[in-house]
Amino acid sequence: MELSALAGNRRLKAQLSQQEGGRGLSHAYIIAGPAGSGRHTLGGLLAQAMVCTAPEHQRPCGRCPQCRKAQGGIHPDISWVAGAGEGKPISVDQVRALRSDAYIRPNEGERKVYILEGADRMNASAQNAMLKLLEEGPAYAAFLLLAENAGGVLETVRSRCETLTLDPVAPDECLSWLQARFPQASREELADAANRCQGLLGRAVEQLAGGGEQAQALKDKADKLSRLLMQGQELELLEFSLTLDKLTREETQRLLDLTSAALGDQILQASDRARALRAAQGVKEMRQAAGLNVGPAALFPWLTALLFSREK
Ligand SMILES: [Zn+2]
Structure with a gap:
């Protein structure tokens, strides 16, 4: 065949x-x-x-x-x-x-x-x-x-x-298959998609095809969220979290993964180390909750409450 x-x-x-x-x-x-x-x-x-x-x-x-x-x-x-x-x-x-x-x-x-x-x-x-x-x-x-x-x-x-x-596809095979299918994507994008997809090519295709503007918008949101978590005021964080309640379940999970990565990069230079660690822990707990189908409208305000109530 x-x-x-x-x-x-x-x-x-x-x-x-x-x-x-x-x-x-x-x-x-x-x-x-x-x-x-x-x-x-x-x-x-x-x-x-x-x-x-x-x-x-x-x-x-x-x-x-x-x-x-x-x-x-x-x-x-x-x-x-x-x-x-x-x-x-x-x-x-x-x-x-x-x-x-x-x-x-x-x-x-x-x-x-x-x-x-x-x-x-x-x-x-x-x-x-x-x-x-x-x-x-x-x-x-x-x-x-x-x-x-x-x-x-x-x-x-x-x-x-x-x-x-069906078996998962080996990483090198994922990469060459993706290269053929997405010739316009950069080496880094392709390698990242191949590494993340765990052998499930459909996920990599989704990541690459769904990339572009939407992915960038989510990345921007993650950067802003991590900044606010590290040093924002309670009200600022709450206000921003209210703009996130239209995200889908997948977007919420992706946003939390991105935020988690951004926090991880910044923790060492954080001025308030204890707060940064609390934020990272809170995001981790939220990511678990997001996996259990809790919607963003409930999640993000909860994160704000979590961060500031522990501070007191
Ligand atoms: Zn035929």
Whole structure:
């Protein structure tokens, strides 16, 4: 198979190529790995390979009309299925609708492919409906179940699928892949993204693609926040913290990471060392709270209170 668009994962690619040349691709896979590990990339490539008209070892070729439609997201026989509403899991009603759709023969080729988001978050009745479909569905239908954790998929469903587990990509491989994808980024930016992403390329892509203005704005906020934490008045800090309540959860976490780094750089030269250490500790505690989904509107005023009440 031609899976070079997926970084790393040599073992998995060899396994799939061997399978394609032998008994052929399976009709049901669980594609497992954390966010950023390449589940959507692999799901897309497998779906494309299933409709591609090129000879066996060259699929997906990326050039035939079927591949082009798949790449453009307009192939009539490939469906991406996600829960209705952001973050919601796929419901039992959606699986039932999918079942009726699966019995309509493919439009163009010989296969119909369904890629399902968050299979490990579907409830038991949705998963059981899925199981029925895997057991009784038409032979031309293929199902790719994306999951952060394959263990969250019912054992009965798992036993009907092959599980493909994505591995983190090695740092040097991350770096060369990012270099090819972001030729305009500086060496430092690329190295920083490759080091931070912990082998999950999706994160590095987010960091680099989401960079530019937004990242700079966040960096400016972190600098200001660390300055105020070190030497600002209580009211100043509180006022500034009120401007941060529209940040998203990810931005809040990133802001706290940046602030933490800025404080770390300044602690040695701080005029009030005790206060600087308290601020650093407070930011650390906040970062933990932010990981538990506490919003910025509650977090930043709390930091102000923490810093000044301890001072007294
Ligand atoms: Zn093709």
